[in-house]
Amino acid sequence: MKQNENKDRLKELFRQIPQEEVTPSFELNTMARIQQEAILMQKKKKSRSVLFQIFWIATGIIALLGIPALILGLLDINITVPSYSPYIISLITKSLQSIHIDPITGTIGFSVLCLLSVNLLIRKFIHKKQQSQNGMYIES
Amino acid sequence: MRQKVMAAFNDHYYIERVRAGDINAFSYIMSHYQRMVLTVVIRIVNNKEDAEDITQEIFVKVFKSLDSFKGQSEFSTWLYRIAYNTTLSEIRRKQISFTSFEDNLALLKDEEIGEEIDDLDTEEKIRYLEEALNCLHPEEKLIISLFYLNDQGIEEISKITNLSKANVKVRLHRIRKKLNSEINQLMAK
Numbered sequence: 001m002k003q004n005e006n007k008d009r010l011k012e013l014f015r016q017i018p019q020e021e022v023t024p025s026f027e028l029n030t031m032a033r034i035q036q037e038a039i040l041m042q043k044k045k046k047s048r049s050v051l052f053q054i055f056w057i058a059t060g061i062i063a064l065l066g067i068p069a070l071i072l073g074l075l076d077i078n079i080t081v082p083s084y085s086p087y088i089i090s091l092i093t094k095s096l097q098s099i100h101i102d103p104i105t106g107t108i109g110f111s112v113l114c115l116l117s118v119n120l121l122i123r124k125f126i127h128k129k130q131q132s133q134n135g136m137y138i139e140s
Numbered sequence: 141m142r143q144k145v146m147a148a149f150n151d152h153y154y155i156e157r158v159r160a161g162d163i164n165a166f167s168y169i170m171s172h173y174q175r176m177v178l179t180v181v182i183r184i185v186n187n188k189e190d191a192e193d194i195t196q197e198i199f200v201k202v203f204k205s206l207d208s209f210k211g212q213s214e215f216s217t218w219l220y221r222i223a224y225n226t227t228l229s230e231i232r233r234k235q236i237s238f239t240s241f242e243d244n245l246a247l248l249k250d251e252e253i254g255e256e257i258d259d260l261d262t263e264e265k266i267r268y269l270e271e272a273l274n275c276l277h278p279e280e281k282l283i284i285s286l287f288y289l290n291d292q293g294i295e296e297i298s299k300i301t302n303l304s305k306a307n308v309k310v311r312l313h314r315i316r317k318k319l320n321s322e323i324n325q326l327m328a329k
Binding site: 009010011013014015016017019020021022023026027029030031033034035037038041 | 163164166167170171174175176178179182183188191192195196199200203204252253257262265266268269284285288289316319320323
């Protein structure tokens with residue numbers, strides 16, 4: 001009982017402490033800092049999304065060059081590039097004229113291009129959706 | 141007017157608005173908690189300017205990490221957890237000095253505050269309490285302020301401080317013991 005009275009006495013003392021008032025400029029200053037933080041966060045998000053795009057473009061380029069090279073390798077097609085320069089242009093012209101695209105290679109190449117285009121469209125769509133969902137905007 | 145508007149919606153409404161990009165909605169959250177946070181922080185640092193700086197830091201952190209609030213606990217508990225950690229780290233960073241009489245705790249008796257305190261006026265009572273609070277470690281001041289000033293229960297304090305409930309109870313007992321003893325000593329002078 002005595003302990004309870006004691007607890008109440010301490011509690012009573014705390015109850016008598018008035019709630020502190022913030023200075024008039026506090027809220028304005030804090031909101032100004034928060035606006036600055038929001039802008040910084042937005043910039044960070046943008047730079048992160050640019051890095052993300054660069055990564056995917058690089059992946060796309062690698063895929064674009066790598067996949068046909070892999071296919072050529074798998075189909076055991078050898079492209080020999082002559083090391084002596086005087087005949088290079090004429091040889092390239094001749095070889096370009098004599099290129100016969102295998103229907104399988106053509107189909108795979110075309111499919112890769114289609115998939116990359118779809119990939120680009122999906123990424124653009126996701127990026128737009130993310131911006132509208134998470135993007136910070138500042139009301140005037 | 142703002143109070144009336146605020147009463148119509150709860151914290152989660154404003155949190156969702158801030159998350160959706162309406163930064164101005166954060167001012168409603170701030171208006172709701174700033175006085176309570178400042179009242180606790182000012183007891184810890186004993187300086188209104190420092191307390192306002194820390195309170196501002198707390199709200200900036202709350203804003204920045206609002207996306208990580210999953211609603212698993214009360215928003216106030218989550219906010220006071222940030223307030224607790226920020227206050228302690230700011231005290232360490234700014235090297236705000238305090239004096240503690242931790243050493244002689246074992247010698248202190250389990251005494252009550254003398255009845256004479258009832259005869260004192262409010263200002264004197266608050267002065268004694270504030271002087272007694274200055275003898276506590278900042279962490280102890282935060283715990284007792286959360287318990288008495290903000291009416292947080294043992295469970296909430298346990299979540300805020302990341303201490304076990306048993307530990308919070310023990311600490312509260314030790315803090316009360318220290319405060320009672322110090323207030324009695326001050327009154328005897």
